Amino acid sequence: xxxxxxxxxxxxxxxxxxxxxxxxxxxxxxxxxxxxxxxxxxxxxxxxxxxxxxxxxxxxxxxxxxxxxxxxxxxxxxxxxxxxxxxxxxxxxxxxxxxxxxxxxxxxxxxxxxxxxxxxxxxxxxxxxxxxxxxxxxxxxxxxxxxxxxxxxxxxxxxxxxxxxxxxxxxxxxxxxxxxxxxxxxxxxxxxxxxxxxxxxxxxxxxxxxxxxxxxxxxxxxxxxxxxxxxxxxxx
Amino acid sequence: xxxxxxxxxxxxxxxxxxxxxxxxxxxxxxxxxxxxxxxxxxxxxxxxxxxxxxxxxxxxxxxxxxxxxxxxxxxxxxxxxxxxxxxxxxxxxxxxxxxxxxxxxxxxxxxxxxxxxxxxxxxxxxxxxxxxxxxxxxxxxxxxxxxxxxxxxxxxxxxx
Numbered sequence: 001x002x003x004x005x006x007x008x009x010x011x012x013x014x015x016x017x018x019x020x021x022x023x024x025x026x027x028x029x030x031x032x033x034x035x036x037x038x039x040x041x042x043x044x045x046x047x048x049x050x051x052x053x054x055x056x057x058x059x060x061x062x063x064x065x066x067x068x069x070x071x072x073x074x075x076x077x078x079x080x081x082x083x084x085x086x087x088x089x090x091x092x093x094x095x096x097x098x099x100x101x102x103x104x105x106x107x108x109x110x111x112x113x114x115x116x117x118x119x120x121x122x123x124x125x126x127x128x129x130x131x132x133x134x135x136x137x138x139x140x141x142x143x144x145x146x147x148x149x150x151x152x153x154x155x156x157x158x159x160x161x162x163x164x165x166x167x168x169x170x171x172x173x174x175x176x177x178x179x180x181x182x183x184x185x186x187x188x189x190x191x192x193x194x195x196x197x198x199x200x201x202x203x204x205x206x207x208x209x210x211x212x213x214x215x216x217x218x219x220x221x222x223x224x225x226x227x228x229x230x231x232x233x234x235x236x
Numbered sequence: 237x238x239x240x241x242x243x244x245x246x247x248x249x250x251x252x253x254x255x256x257x258x259x260x261x262x263x264x265x266x267x268x269x270x271x272x273x274x275x276x277x278x279x280x281x282x283x284x285x286x287x288x289x290x291x292x293x294x295x296x297x298x299x300x301x302x303x304x305x306x307x308x309x310x311x312x313x314x315x316x317x318x319x320x321x322x323x324x325x326x327x328x329x330x331x332x333x334x335x336x337x338x339x340x341x342x343x344x345x346x347x348x349x350x351x352x353x354x355x356x357x358x359x360x361x362x363x364x365x366x367x368x369x370x371x372x373x374x375x376x377x378x379x380x381x382x383x384x385x386x387x388x389x390x391x392x393x394x395x396x
Contacts, residue, residue: 081357083261088357137349137360139266141310150266152315152349152358200351214354 031061036227038073040185050078055223065105069120069170071223073097075207080133086148089135091201095128095162097208103172114179120170124190126207130159130198159198164206166190166219174227185224192217261356267384268310269343269362269391276375276395282307283396291323291338298322308390315347315360324394326373339374341394343367345384361385367392 034057041053055073062068073096080090101122109115136149143149167190174184190209197203204212209219275283284305290298299309313320320343328335344366349358362384369377376395384391 081354135349135358137266137315137358138261138264138352138356139360141268142266142312150312150360152360200349202351202354204354 032229032231033061034059034067034182034227034229036182036225038071038223038225040222040224041073041075052076055225057223057225057227059103067103067105067118067120069099069101069103069122071097071099071122071208073099073208077205077207079205083143086143087134087136088138088149090133091204092131092133093128093203093205093207094131095126095207097124097126099124099168099208101168101170103170114176114182116172116174116182116184118170118172118174118186120172120186122168122170122188123165124168124208125163125165126209127161127163128207130162130201130203132156132158132201159201162196162198162203164192164195164203164209166192166194166206166209180229180231182227182229183225184227185222188221188223190219190221192219261353263356264352264359265387266360267362267387269313269365269384270308270310270387270389271392271394272308272390273306274393274395279376279378279393279395285326285396287327289325289327291325293321293323302327310387312360313343313345313347313362315349318346319344324374337373339370339372341367341369341374341377365391369394 036057038053038055038057041055045052045054053073053075055071057069057071059067059069075097076092076094078090078092081088099122101120103118103120105116106119107115107117132155134154135152137152139150169189169191170186171188172184172186174182176182192206192209192212195203195206202212202214206212206219208221210221212219273283273285275281284307285301286305287302288306289300289302290309292298311322322341322343324339324341326337326339328337344364345362346364348361348363350361351357352359363382365379365382365384367377367379374394374396378393378395380390380393
């Protein structure tokens with residue numbers, strides 16, 4: 001899995017180099033490293049039996065108000081499509097994602113204040129498998145007569161090695177609990193730019209991206225978690 | 237300021253796109269094989285059948301048409317198979333005695349399950365349809381179109 005990510009990263013190395021160099025040419029007053037864990041995915045994993053998710057995130061302050069941000073996560077989602085109570089098909093999506101990009105602080109902090117509002121952008125690669133479950137035919141005449149859709153197959157097939165890439169706009173907020181401990185979250189809108197689709201099926205849900213709507217490339221997601229910030233002063 | 241513009245654009249998009257396309261299946265439906273009865277005399281005049289049954293090879297009655305007049309039958313061929321046998325049993329009354337006449341229709345086909353969309357899921361269709369029949373009360377079976385992808389077409393003509 002990691003080797004696949006690395007190959008993606010090398011493909012997009014030029015983009016990352018531009019981001020990194022453009023950040024580092026500025027003089028730095030203070031920079032710091034943040035690392036955190038998404039609590040919302042842990043809570044959702046506990047409450048929703050069809051979902052398991054985990055995400056860690058971090059950022060690195062390069063310039064006064066510019067950060068390089070990263071999220072790494074893993075999600076598994078069991079779901080289905082039905083009309084009323086009549087099942088059409090069920091499927092499971094399971095995979096990982098890597099989000100890399102930049103956050104800018106957009107809220108003018110008062111001296112000494114540590115709350116943050118950020119706007120950002122990410123490039124995301126997601127790699128996942130789909131396991132199809134019971135599949136029925138969409139057959140309106142049959143459902144009128146027998147009260148359920150006719151079965152096509154009970155299980156499968158599995159589609160391995162699927163992937164998607166998307167751009168994400170991020171609106172984030174953080175409030176400090178202590179000098180180093182922050183609680184915060186973000187709203188995200190993804191824009192699908194590329195995907196490897198399964199044969200005779202679709203990528204209807206993508207890890208990190210959430211539900212994919214027919215005929216649209218947008219997805220909406222969020223995170224909410226606890227992070228630890230380690231400031232590092234640098235004198236020039 | 238550029239960032240303010242960015243936030244405004246993001247907010248506007250979020251509001252706009254919260255109205256998603258309604259996920260209702262309107263595109264397609266599974267396809268049935270339409271068998272239409274015609275007169276054997278000229279092959280083009282519709283000729284309904286009454287008093288008959290559809291029976292599978294095990295002798296189980298699939299459908300009874302006792303007191304109805306039938307111009308056409310919509311048939312599901314099993315998608316787990318590539319051939320299917322169907323007995324059409326016609327009842328005629330001669331001097332108060334019911335006589336059963338059986339003809340066996342054999343279908344050869346390739347079933348297809350096509351993913352259409354999130355809302356529709358999969359639909360059933362068939363390609364490479366061929367038929368043959370015994371000739372007791374049926375005189376001829378003609379496949380009009382070996383590709384079965386619309387419920388509006390007459391796929392098979394049964395001449396009797």
